[in-house]
Amino acid sequence: MVDAALPEKHVRLLYDTLSRAESQVLSQLRTGHSKIRGFLARIGVAESDQCECGQGREDTRHFLFHCRRYQHLRGDMIMEGKRRYGDLSYMLGGRSSLLNPDGSSPDGPIDKWKPNLTVVRSVIKFTLKTERLGPHSLASLLQKSQRYGA
């Protein structure tokens, strides 16, 4: 989980504004249950968790922020994320687990906090552009998995 502490109302607010396809992509990014190799290797669908770019393990963070194969698609996400670009929880609409040097939360007090929907949308758009995560593809992969749920 990206942010177990995310208040329920914000989750609803977030998903209420998204199309079905966008919601599915966001859900896959937030849970990590997606066609990203780190997950596929864990459930026994892929042999390796290493990214095709050769720069290490492919997990959600690598896919969104680091993989050089998608660098040309990151412009909007970098612009919207500003100095918090790369903060995975923040970028996916959750409260950050990172703290400021003085120990305070960069998200401010929890009762005043809201997810930045513009940032979340830029992440979803990036993900859709890569065509890596799809609405129907994961279910068929899970059916193929021998080890899933074991």
Ligand SMILES: [Zn+2]
């Ligand atoms: Zn990569």
